[in-house]
Amino acid sequence: MLCAGWAFRYFQLADGRRQILKFLLPGDLFSAVTIFERTFHFSVKALTEVQVSGFSRSEIRRRCVADPDVQGAIAKSCVTDTHEMTELLTALGQCSAEERIAHLLLHLMPRIAARNVIREQRYPFPLRQQHIADAVGLTPVHVSRVLGLFRERRLLELSEGHLRVINAAELERLGSLR
Amino acid sequence: MLCAGWAFRYFQLADGRRQILKFLLPGDLFSAVTIFERTFHFSVKALTEVQVSGFSRSEIRRRCVADPDVQGAIAKSCVTDTHEMTELLTALGQCSAEERIAHLLLHLMPRIAARNVIREQRYPFPLRQQHIADAVGLTPVHVSRVLGLFRERRLLELSEGHLRVINAAELERLGSLR
DNA sequence: CGATCGGTTGATATGAATCAACGTGCGTGG
DNA sequence: CCACGCACGTTGATTCATATCAACCGATCG
16 A cells, blocks of 8 residues: 555556556555455556555455455455546547546546645646656657647646646546546 | 357447447456446447346345355456456557557457367457457557458458467567567 | 756657548348 | 348548657756
8 A cells, every 4th residue: 555655556568668557646555456366467666755555465355354444445446446447448549649638637636636735726746747658658749749738728737746727627528538 | 247149348438439348258247346336337238149147236245255256256357357457558558559459369369269169270259340449449440451461461360250360479479568 | 067857849750540432241121 | 032221341542640750958966
């Protein structure tokens, strides 16, 4: 479990390409289904300073049968991971660059807001454009252009570790998947 | 659970686009994590004649605590669903059209082989090019071109509900994600 | 002070989408 | 039995979105 800071879970290809599967925020499990496995099938990297706690599989399994709360938390994490992957899959398979980036931001905003006080739509946001690129399957250069467009159209500003959302409605229209 | 025939699970967008999340073969659960939820977050459609059995959530939950085999089957299904989504996500985010299609075929081949006797590398294969397109995020036209290329290069033939693999090694090289 | 990193911008190349036409097989209704 | 419509696949011409290549800028850091 990530206790403090930001990290991300990703899958690495032999030739250096990588797909970011999920951005981890405080309270997130690296991956709930891992409880049922012997080995990890992904990598994790810190984005900021982090604090982490580890549990042994056997310990978790024991507490899972003993404590319905633990069981519920694991189940919930499996469910949300599945939903998130479904949405990301749909975004990658069906959406344009603008839609994908908008979708990523819309996905992250409430998760950030659940852990920080947000004033004037200004979200702490430590991702580099490279990370956005690796998450939505674009090049960093193109991410820069799309963000430039968003800025020009007064949808948002993104710099210096902060995201400021100016026109949330329009961003929603672009990235909501509905 | 799908008992006979082929189907697929997908996510539908308002404007008609859809992302195929998984092809279902006999023995597959539609989605294991659904046990922990109240509503479905996906659609399912048959590709061929199918037979299906349903279970009520409460029944499954009961049998899950009672019978460790049932529990194990659910857990395994969660795990493989997660792996499959991870791989598909990586393919969609990082790979070219050829790689994606090769990857899809490589993913399906062992699953088909586990349920059918395969002679001379000839797999039953009821997907239309439209389904391949919706699964890997391409247009049917482009799928046709790529398959044409594969045929020309003597990698495989695909027609009339059957896939014949001619050069498995080369297909592997294209689509293995490693 | 130079080196490095992250981001921006311009020019160009390329992979995939789009538009359109055509062929073929098949089921259906006359 | 035939004519038609329709689903599916193929192919060619063209367009468009995104990648690639390259230069540059500012901030940061040793």
